[in-house]
Amino acid sequence: MTSSSRHNRTGIGPIDIVLFLAALLGVWSFFFLLPSVHVDSTARYDLDQEDVLVRSDGFLHKRGFPTDLMTSNASLQRNSDLLNSMQVDVGRKGVIDALNSDEGKILPGYYWDVQYFFDELPGREFAFFSDRIPVFRIKLTMDGKVWSFSNNLNQVEEAIPYVGQGLRVINRAALASAFSHSESDSVLAATESRLRAVTDSTLRASLSFSGVRSGTSRRIRTENNISRLIDEALLIDLESGDPVELDTQAVYSIARFYEPENLVGKIEWKIDSLQVIAGSEAQQAKIWLVSTTPVLNQDIRLDVTVTSLGSLHEMDVVYNPGENNDDLTSTAFAALMAAAYLILAIVLIVVFFRRIMARLIDVKSALIDAVVMGIFFGLYAILSLELGQGPTPIWIQVLGTLVLFSLVAGAMSLFVFIISAVTESAVREVWPEKWLSLVLIRKGDIRNTDVGWSIVRGIALAGVILGLGVLAITVSPSLVMDMSQDLQAHKSLRPVLSAVTGNAVSGFLLMLMLMVGIGSYAYRVKNRTWMAVLAITLFGGVLQIAPFSLTIGFMPIVVSALVACLLALALFQYDFFTVFLGYVIARIFWQLSEGFLIAGSPTWFDATLAVVALGVFLGMGIIGLLSGKSGGDMSQFLPEYITELASQERVKRELEIAHQVQSSFLPRRMPDINGMDIAGMCLPATEVGGDYFDFIKISDHKLAVVVGDVSGKGIEAAFYMTFVKGVIQTLSTSIESPAEVMRRANAVFGKNAPAGIFISMIYGVVDVASNTFTFARAGHNPVILKRNGIAEAEPLQPQGMAIGFPEPEIFNRTIEERSILLNTGDTLVFYTDGFSEAMNSSRELYGDDRLVEKVARVGSKGSGAILRALTEDVHHFIEGHGRSDDMTMVVIKMTQ
Structure with a gap:
């Protein structure tokens, strides 16, 4: 956040002075000028x-x-x-x-x-x-x-x-x-x-x-x-x-x-x-x-x-019998307003489902809004009921009240949850600083300068809105006030409570949809403030958001557009809670205005209560300002879905790097050695493991073969794979014994790698001059040997612990080296556990035995054909269940 925006949020400036002066003028006009231009001033309570x-x-x-x-x-x-x-x-x-x-x-x-x-x-x-x-x-x-x-x-x-x-x-x-x-x-x-x-x-x-x-x-x-x-x-x-x-x-x-x-x-x-x-x-x-x-x-x-x-x-x-006050113009405007509300609601609901499927919803914050507003709306519904009236026993009426409260509050909570979730995710992408006060209030932290300024400015904004309403109906005598609403005095058990609960819910939803929903999406078109202000103004006019009880028509739309424009400017100057509070307070006082407009009205008590409550609220704001405590910055209040997104991006990047490392260190082509037909592959899984294979040409007739699997996933596994590859290549040029290569590699790895990192590996040397294969196994899957002319295949599994075993003496003592003679047509198959531990939808493993049987059936083919047959058989087994680990295999067939 820039220093200027921080000042606008928590410090007083010239715009604030103008706001406060306009608020004083608006409040004065509301209480002293409104009675001369409002029709309700002609009513009176001559009788009780x-x-x-x-x-x-x-x-x-x-x-x-x-x-x-x-x-x-x-x-x-x-x-x-x-x-x-x-x-x-x-x-x-x-x-x-x-x-x-x-x-x-x-x-x-x-x-x-x-x-x-x-x-x-x-x-x-x-x-x-x-x-x-x-x-x-x-x-x-x-x-x-x-x-x-x-x-x-x-x-x-x-x-x-x-x-x-x-x-x-x-x-x-x-x-x-x-x-x-x-x-x-x-x-x-x-x-x-x-x-x-x-x-x-x-x-x-x-x-x-x-x-x-x-x-x-x-x-x-x-x-x-x-x-x-x-x-x-x-x-x-x-x-x-x-x-x-x-x-x-x-x-x-x-x-x-x-x-x-x-x-x-x-x-x-x-x-x-x-x-x-x-x-x-x-x-x-x-x-x-x-x-x-x-x-x-x-x-x-x-x-x-x-x-x-x-x-x-x-x-x-x-x-005026037979008169229809709804002319074509007002009917058209009413249809336009209804269509705008319907389209806006549908769009927000569609966006909600798209975002929740993409996990871009702050569920906790939306739930808080939903619960609070659901309770408010439930109270608003039951406040209008007349308990104790009629023949039904009072206990049944109370039970019915609870049922009604649950249904109404539940339905409203669901709607508020949808709107709050969508709009919050949208505003955090473009104006996160406009959300700070609301976030602090949700957490119960109201004694700070951020919330204090929002309260003080919100109350002042309400005064300006009320003054704007008085000005509109004063300068425009033809502006028709809608008198179809019932007077508040006998409408509910306590008019002030109905006014607060009802207007809080409707005002919150309307401000979310208009200020945050429409405003943020309009702003993102070209990142221009004026586009958001224009969109809010136009939609606010069509939706007729003015809290002044005007009939539907062109002039009321103009008045509503002016109110919407004022709210939009306040949003960009301050924050959302300021706008919401100002709008709701203005609606409450306009609704309770009959308390001082109508002589002898019982609602005067509710209007007085509203003034007292507003004074207490203002006092809370001033206490927050005097505390000098800052509410912090929005970066401190990141919702879980943003943290999860960052984590997902980090993991994604790690996977990309690991894939790059893995692919860069795998052989680009198979070695060309007379007497051997060689095929190899490594199929990386979604989550990169540490599989690798390598060929090291020791002489014209000797080829070292390495197949290994580093424990762990991602960048860490890729790093140790690179490390081990360099160690093995260095040792293979100076040491002939595969078992000794394993012992030396374990010693080097143990000095450089932390405890808990292991590498399973097979290292062997094929000598076409002597037709021998000498190898050692460090905790790896066996090598499968298929003899030419023999129907069965056999696994070769000499003893050996995985590299990284914490007791080097035991590793050195148990590692076993074995040498076998090879004939023309014999086949060696090296593989990692991505093959043997492949799992289908029934959670059944493919297994080493199944792989040995398959090698026996296809071992007479060429190395490439054998590799394809084994891979296809595993894929057919898992039936699209997906691979959870890399699948690495090397096939060597003796051709002479």
Whole structure:
């Protein structure tokens, strides 16, 4: 590492000063400017959950629906479709102004969502977790006014016995609006008084909707301008018990009776369509009312389902009905982003399998990342569960939680392992210094200047990212914020823990894939920093990595590209952990921003905890800086696979040298001696041994033959082979006795070679003048003699210890010299243990006896043919199992 890069890593410089100043400005803008440009600032907690539940319970009780066997929950939610639509129509500033105005009260940008579920009903089966359908769902404005009511009694199996209860309820106040000619309170009160005089049974028997056919339902298109058709005569008929058919105007009047309070007197309605539904308890009519003029560019439709007894069955308000906010451009960008993520994941997985097969993976480091992130993701999953809710016993829910944790954590761990393994092996090849802080943290060494600077700079980088987000949405009012995510207050058991665990996992994976994966591979194209920055910027834009909850589109891609460019520059200036930390902290605080944006939000506690935790984290970084202790250099933390690669390269080089030495000292051609036909070879194994053979011409009619095998492998064996060859050549010119040559060679070798190195050898002299072969054997394989005209071959095995035996007296005493007469056609075969100890797949040895038998069968051939036949037989025996040792053989056939 150069001194300048070391300074950038552990010392403060001008760029750091700029970073810290920009961070302070970013943090200030985040806390003080964001509320003026963020839509969430229009929301508020006018009521708490208990107040909301009391109001929704009262709403249900008033309409005859039971709640005693139900559990309920309430949460403040964003009206995502409405908020996104309004941002497109009037801009974000227009949305904020509208929702803060009186006119904006018509539009519930934020609402209380109350859901009811049946609990502890007999016969209900146990389940770990299930997507239960809410029996009732009530939506209230922030100040507690009901504007939507969903009734799913007929869709929930346990609720079927209760379906008729709401349908049997009679609301005389609602019916009064259907029978009255005027909307004045006095007229309505008088009409309701007359209806109270009519018994419930009479009302149930007499009232029905007009045009109903038994078992059928149909839509009725009506004129927009409706005059009242109900008169005094119909009311008299009802009082008399005669059948009374309510018409479209009556349905309209009853629907208007249930008009949400936030819309009463503020919207002119016209009927869009009507559907009448026959039922066993009471007939139902669903009417669709639409606003005559838009409100803040929003068309409004009121859907109300009522019964012929005047009770409310369902009600909902739809804003911009039929509008599809996903235009072709956003759909195309979404498809592009999904394709980019998919391609990137596939490429990384393919690279992972290629690298793991090549053993280029740091398994230990990847496992640490996988375990930590798997635990984080498992915690994130279970934090969103509602333990203690529903009929399932708590112990089963706990067991289910553990099962879910194991499955989710295991799956995420596998994915993190793949991504971490691939990207780490890539970054170590081009930017190893960018990985130091993460390596130190994995080892638990955080009290040092390297990690300290990464923490301090990472926190500062988060401030800059947050400031960039505020700047983007401030200077670009048309930038649409995606409001489809649920508010954090009621989303998990502890929003700050969900924010930390979820963003840590997603941020880690995203930064690995983008910064390390794409960045390092782009850098290697031409070893240019600008290429890596450009690639990260482009991919970061397409992947929309900006942590600011923006909708998919061109401008959000530009903002994401700016964030990616900032992160890329930080990566090259600092290190990976700085970038990862800055990005994750920015995501956490943006996600928890509702804590100070929404008045009275419970998430303020989580946002405060996040600030405190960040302060503690910053303190840890400062302690590391004050320690003055350096974390070291990446060369100190080489993974095992790099050490193994270096060792493999060293062994490979040694093998190459050993092969070169071995081949250089073997005879290049066979000697030409009258009366002898000679063939020889040495087939080196994958792991070079110490085999060698040599011919030394002593006179015109004498030839010394040497076949030896040095113990050991590689360069060491090749060195002693060279040494012994020189010793034997020197001794053979001055000493005639093969046994004496062996004794002298052993003495010289013992003085120069360390203990434990041995050489097995056969040294003999063939004299064509006297037709004799005189030889000695030093612990080597026997010489095989095949006499001409005799079917059998015999091994010649005089006594002798291997050269290098530590007791020279015993070696000298036991070495035996033997001399035999040779006739024309006789054959001598010298070999090393690479032949006799060749092993097949059944781990069976070829053996000396098998070789002797084969020599007997082919001994009548020429020396070259004998050599080929013996070699082929051994290769056929091992059946491609491979050679673990050199195979050396010399064949001499007497021709006269």
